[in-house]
Amino acid sequence: MPADAIAVAQRRPTPLYRWLSARLMRLERWVRSHGSVNLRWGIGFGWALIIGIGLLLIFGPVINKPIGFDDITASAEDVTGTWIARSFQADYVLHRGDDGRLQVDVTEHITAFFADDVRDETIERVIPTQYESHDLHPTLTEATLDGSPVHVHTRTTADGVAYGIPHRTGLRGDHDVVLRYTLHDMAYAAQDNSTGRDEQLWEWNAYGPSFGHGVAETEMHITVPRTLADAYSREPRGGLSWLLAADSAQLDPESTTGDTVTYTLTNDQSLPPYATFWFRFAFEPGTFALPAPSFFFWVQAIGPFVPLLLLAATLLFALAARAVAWSDARGRAWYVYREEPPDAVKPAVAARIWRSVLSTPLVDALDEYRRGGDAAAKRALVRAARQAGRPGNLMIAWTRYLRGSAWKDVFRRGLRRVPRGFVRESFLGAALAWAVLQAGLVRQLSYQVPLTRYWWPVAVMAVSVLVAGTIIVIALTARPLTRKGTLVKEQLLGLRLYADRTLAHERISLKDPLLPYVVMFASPRRAGRLVRALIAQEGLNADVAADPAFLSAKRLAVRFAAVLAVPAAIAVVSWVPASTQYHSDDAAYDSDVVPGAYGFFVSTFSAHATLTGAPGGTPRLQVTEHLSGAVEEGFRNVPQVVRIWHDTVNGHHAGLTVTSVAVDGSAVPFTQSRLDGQALLRTRLPDEWPGDHDVTIRYTLDDPVAEVWADGGWRQRLRWTALSPGWRFGWAGVDHDVESVSVSLTLSDEVLDAAAHGRGWLGGGAWPDLGVRDFGAPARSAAGVQYAEWFAPDADGHWPELTADDVVFWSDDDYLGAQLEFPEGTYAAGSRAAFIADAAMRALPIVLPVLCAVIAIGAALIGIVRGRRPIVGGMRDVTRWVTPWFAAAAWILTFWATRDLVGDEPEFVPIMGSAALAVVATVWMFVATRHRRTPTRTSRSGSH
Known part of the structure; x- marks a missing residue:
């Protein structure tokens, strides 16, 4: 490092980024040393498999779909398609253990009738294992069929257990089944919606979560210890329901002893499949010791977010890769004072190395003009100078930065590189796989109404798409400098030092070879002012403000306001109640x-x-x-x-x-x-x-x-x-x-x-x-x-x-x-302010749609009246942008204002009439201006 050199300050990534990047680089080395093309294809197949699972969840059948209204009514029509419970009797005996937790001993007597055409060979009873975040730990103690003990086939699912009682010779006619089992921790903390009191509920459906059989008569007995009966916060209730039909009553004790109270609930009417025979016991808070939520509850609570969490972790790794593994290569780590541009590097290439994105169009135009450009080059220079530093130039600058031949020349000469390998491919595969899998979970769980209350499927999906898109952008846009490119950048640092010390911007000319570099080093707005001043000194015609490709701040404001009209109308419809709406x-x-x-x-x-x-x-x-x-x-x-x-x-x-x-x-x-x-x-x-x-x-x-x-x-x-x-x-x-x-x-x-x-x-x-x-x-x-x-x-x-x-x-x-x-x-x-504000709110459903329609009609008339005469600049934006967007906003607000009107109200005519005229004016405007072209303007001297 020479004595007059200046050291380049090296950015040090955070320790977390360094650690994450080290893991990625170690994994990349391991894959390259142990793997081949087949291994990379295998890893890609794994991501494709996850994407396939997500697509299956999106477009395939719904897993564990709740039984709908039509399914229940159809099962009622075909009630004889399976066995029928001639009688269903359930006895519940409550206990509070030494640890304060609830235990219920259940005995069920079922008389099952099998018709001759019923093909069921098994009596299956489904008992839930998860209830209100608690694991019930069902334990079967006894099972008999027609008075004889039988072997029970147990089938366990994620949230339930099915006890199946088969018969070797087949089941026909009546059979008596007795099941004895124990359930734990059935009580849960709740708040009564009508009384507002906190309590502990023991609420249960005797038939269970899936009882697709008809029932002729039902009887329940609930035995409660006297100490627990004294802890009621409300008298117990019970009843039955099927779809929209329901009935309930307060449970009165049928028999009492010194230690227990017994309640009986009976029904002698035939019930169709999937009926509910329920009871509810409400206890004072603290009556039972409640367990912590079960592991399965946390799976249900966190499981839907797993793809999103994995996307977040992938994003963190991608940022680490961008900061460390895909960072620019090290050069000499110093630079010296330099009076000449880098050797054999054009200004356009240098701008890509310097990452001067917003100034790239101006640098390219200056380079083209300095090399003796024609009238088109002069016009391009004037336009680029006017656009430099403006918000409307953002998309144009990025397009010119990536599309020009200089961008390809950067890679052809080895100044930048494209990171390739297993890590980059995994980022792309993970972003797609986890996003698709998240979409599949959203679709599947959207049918589970209780879950949708807590995890906001639409918001989760939106965040997943945003994170996945960010990962893909990071992986596809990483273009670090090679050592050769870093050396060129260090030469540019020396040139910038020279330009700053010599105040090159004060004595430079429009064709000076150093001007593109001065523009590159300055801010886009300052560079634009500098070049515009030089253009004025040179005497070039700068009258291109009416060019359709030139977007001034005013034109951007017009376009933004036009597009904003539609989301603003949607926001009004979503959040503001119309005064014309009939309130319930x-x-x-x-x-x-x-x-x-x-x-x-x-x-x-x-x-x-x-x-x-x-x-x-x-x-x-x-x-x-x-x-x-x-x-x-x-x-x-x-x-x-x-x-x-x-x-x-x-x-x-x-x-x-x-x-x-x-x-x-x-x-x-x-x-x-x-x-x-x-x-x-x-x-x-x-x-x-x-x-x-x-x-x-x-x-x-x-x-x-x-x-x-x-x-x-x-x-x-x-x-x-x-x-x-x-x-x-x-x-x-x-x-x-x-x-x-x-x-x-x-x-x-x-x-x-x-x-x-x-x-x-x-x-x-x-x-x-x-x-x-x-x-x-x-x-x-x-x-x-x-x-x-x-x-x-x-x-x-x-x-x-x-x-x-x-x-x-x-x-x-x-x-x-x-x-x-x-x-x-x-x-x-x-004060009068309340009346004025109320009157304004009541006038909104009339004023807003009519106002939007009038604005759309007025903007359309500009194009209609001008006929074939060309419209340029801001007036063109008013005609072509304001008209369709405000017409669409007028119709959105029209539906909002008239959805509860019947059509004979006096306000109906101006609202609907103005919206219809807006549509007619919009179509007329597009027809009248369809062949319009913006002419080329020439100066008096003949130059452009």
Whole structure:
């Protein structure tokens, strides 16, 4: 190393990368020393085999596919195709061991009938071995056939065990089977959906996970020690179900002793195959000692991620290979001051060695121009100078970098190399194999609904594709420098030192041989400015901004905004509910949405509201509701009192707060939340409460007055919705129906006089304009003026017709409540911002699709009006990009805005009409501009 030389700082990879790369290089050496072409083909065959397995999982049959609705109904139609259980009796005896863990001794008596045409020669009983992350460890203690002990064939699967009882002479007629076995750790921690309480559940289906036989009659006996019966958090339940048909009841003790309690559950009705005969025992937390999750549970939890984890490990190895094994070769590790470009290396080749990707088009253009290029070379130089450093030049730069002849010359002269061998092939094979296998697992497990709740198949697949693509890119793009190439790079380092010390960029000319290297060493944006200044000094015509190949920042912004319109429309459709969409007001009474919502059947409902607070102050609405009804048994969830209210008026939140809930005069626990933008009340009664009950609910509206725009001016509106559409859905049962509904409102004379702009009962309209009808005659009391309404259905179940100025029908599909409107400033109400924001949200389904369609039509008209005259530059992008993308966004938003409209709404015409016109304008624009060509512009001097 000479005294005036400068050492090259060598990048040292991390210890992890060095260790991983050493493993790869050792493996590569071992394969080369022990293997041959056949070994590499064998390894490739292994990856191909994994890919084949993944393709089989993707396109082949679904393994362990759950039985579907059609399969179950088909098995019911062919119930005689296999043996039938004339009787099924199961006895369960609970024990809590010294270690606190649950053990259940099971005895099953099955009378199996084999018809003459049944070909089954074995009575098989399937018992699950994995349940709620626990290993049940089933242990068979005894098996008899027609009273005689028999040898049992045991077939074990991943999550179950099948006990098969064969017969040498064949099975015909009736046969009695007795199985005795023991199960462990059947209880698991859970939270009751309706009560919200933590508990330990012992829930079981007596038939097992796969019982494809008809059953004539069933009987179950469950024996529980007295100490465990005292630990119930809820009385035990049991029942049967088949597809959509189900029934359940509370289990009452059939017999009791000093030490045990026995429950019996029977069914004498014939059940089709794959029925469920279940029971549920809920215990207080801590009753049993629960084991840690089983190994198989972790296989189920982590197994679907194994290909993704292997892809992550492969990516780590690929990065290590890129940093160490496939890094540039070492040169002299120093360089010296150099005034001349490298010997016999063209600037284009030097740019590939220097990896000056973004400046490569400019370097190539300068080299071509310096060697006496023609007018085309001059035009290419001007274009490259304008594009240098711009975001739109990224793809062009990479294409020129890899496509030019100089890139091939780099390898022809041995300046770079292509890594080959077992490691590179394995990276490519592993990326494809693990990604395809992951896709196969996604397809297979997508049928397992419980699993899809936890591992997000779509996200896992997306990440797998991204990681696999990254590995493939790393393996295919690794092009390290050879020692010869590194020596050239060190010469370039010396040349850069010379250019920096001599300030070559300040005294250089356009045809100076050093200019391509100065451009190469500088940042792309700085290089572009330098060359553009030199072009101006040279007097070349630089008017190429309208060239279709030149992408300025403005043109990129136009294209990006055009393409962004479609994903933005999709995001709006996915995340923003349309105000034209019909909301399911009865969702609160659906047990699938709110567990426990069904079971309390209301016969009478009354709501009395009192408005307090004089004008000028802050009003407050206090409401008391009385519900009388019956609670029935036979539900898995504890029936709860559920109420829902519209407490948002034109964007203004009224501040509804439930203060108390009482059943038969006693306070009960409850929770208040929100559902679909409404206030939701749900009690948390811990156990069954059958019979007739009276419920009292008290709540307040702390801020009931909203600022609204009505009839050309600002007003203050107080709206109280006592009932919302769909309330009868949850309150009416088979033997129960609502008999009467009444509402009343009490307010002072001062408030009544102030409500001169509008007052009356709600009804006959749709949200948010519910319509108002006159209160009718008032009744006076010490509290003030009281208005009341009472409704009841007639003998045919129809609700009465209400008359006002216009005929209005009120039924259980309408809102019921009251509305008062006051002059602005009557009360200290909220700001107008809430109303404006709500109005804007309600206008979105009309404004957004129409706006996108108008933008598309306007952009199309530019091309249509110009006719055959050429359009260049940014105006061309507006016509060719904005028109189709915004038309597509308009149609996406149109489906979002009109999916709940029937077609006769006034907003339907502008939405659909503008979208249709956008499509017509788009097609017309493409037809009108299909033969357009951009002409070549010439300067006055004749040069380009």
